[in-house]
Structures are given as C-alpha cells and as structure tokens.
Amino acid sequence: MTRTEVTYPIVELLLPELEEFLVYVWRRQLAASAGRVVQGADDEEMVDRRLAVAFADLVGFTRLTRRMEEEELGELVEAFETTAADLVAARGGRLIKTLGDEVLYAADDAGTAADIAMRLIETMANDETMPELRVGMAFGTVTTRMGDVFGTTVNLASRLTSIAPATPYSSTAPSRRS
Structure with missing residues (x-):
C-alpha cells in the first residue's frame, strides 16, 4: 500500500472530530488576534x-x-x-x-x-x-x-x-x- 492509501482512510475517520476542533481553535485565534489588533491600534x-x-x-x-x-x-x-x-x-x-x-x-x-x-x-x-x-x-x-x-x-x-x-x-x- 502507498502512503496515500494508508493515510486517506485515517483522515476520513478523524476529519469529523478534527474539523469541529480546528474550527474552534481557529475561531479562538481569530478572536484573540482581532482583539489584540483593536486593543493595540493605539x-x-x-x-x-x-x-x-x-x-x-x-x-x-x-x-x-x-x-x-x-x-x-x-x-x-x-x-x-x-x-x-x-x-x-x-x-x-x-x-x-x-x-x-x-x-x-x-x-x-x-x-x-x-x-x-x-x-x-x-x-x-x-x-x-x-x-x-x-x-x-x-x-x-x-x-x-x-x-x-x-x-x-x-x-x-x-x-x-x-x-x-x-x-x-x-x-x-x-x-x-x-
């Protein structure tokens, strides 16, 4: 089996769980970054x-x-x-x-x-x-x-x-x- 053939099923299995987690992390990072920009504008x-x-x-x-x-x-x-x-x-x-x-x-x-x-x-x-x-x-x-x-x-x-x-x-x- 190729690396892709091994990896793809694992990604398909984990994606639903990871997607929610990644969206959460991304939103927190975005909020924190936006907050720092607004607070630090001056x-x-x-x-x-x-x-x-x-x-x-x-x-x-x-x-x-x-x-x-x-x-x-x-x-x-x-x-x-x-x-x-x-x-x-x-x-x-x-x-x-x-x-x-x-x-x-x-x-x-x-x-x-x-x-x-x-x-x-x-x-x-x-x-x-x-x-x-x-x-x-x-x-x-x-x-x-x-x-x-x-x-x-x-x-x-x-x-x-x-x-x-x-x-x-x-x-x-x-x-x-x-």
Whole structure:
C-alpha cells in the first residue's frame, strides 16, 4: 500500500472530530488576534501607562488534570475562558490573554479590576463544575504593546495570584479603609 492509501482512510475517520476542533481553535485565534489588533491600534509602539492588571487562576488545576479525562478538561477550560472573557468585557476590562487555567486582564482603574475579580470569584463559586478561583491584582505603570502588557506591575500581579487565598483577592491597590 502507498502512503496515500494508508493515510486517506485515517483522515476520513478523524476529519469529523478534527474539523469541529480546528474550527474552534481557529475561531479562538481569530478572536484573540482581532482583539489584540483593536486593543493595540493605539499602541503600535511600546507605551507606558497606569493600569490595573489581574490574573485569575483556577486552584488545583494540576491535580484536576490527573483526575479528569482530556475532553472534560477541555470543556472546563473552554467554559472558564469564555466566562472570563464575557465577564471582563461586560465589566469594562480588557482580556489580555488566556493561559488555559489562568486569564490575564487589565482595567483602567483598580475599582473596575477589583469588581471584575469579585464577579469572577462569585461566578466560579456558583458553578459546581468549577474549582475555586484565586485572583491577584496590581495597579501601576505597565508597558503596553500590541494589546499585551509587560513590566513589574504585571509580575507583581502574577506573584500575588500565587499566594492569594482561594476566595478573596490580593491587591496592591489602596482600599477604602487605607
């Protein structure tokens, strides 16, 4: 048998499954690219600006990967990313990137970022299929370029996420009490 004769039946068998997956991946990539273009339209060059940035991370995701089937895990990640993207946009933030079990978003002010954090925590807590969520947030100068964010403020938000309790959020933004 030739390579083509062996390959063609396999492709025919896998195509229905792969087609749906590829369309999903393509749509997510297209949406992410379009979002970066729109968000980055005003910052082709690197620009420093003051923003609140936050990471929202699913707690215990590594343990989940050992217990769940890949399809279940994919559905969980898709639900988390979709919920986070919708909520961030609806509350006035900008989704910067999704990282599987974690999302990075930004807002013009700490209050908006904190509101998004609390809504994300509340939404995930009300969904019994979702693990707990931890959020770390920092406010300060970040470098933006093509819709992405960089700098010590972003690094601080990431570190705060790793030590944040699973329900409330950790933040460097001044509270109303301080």
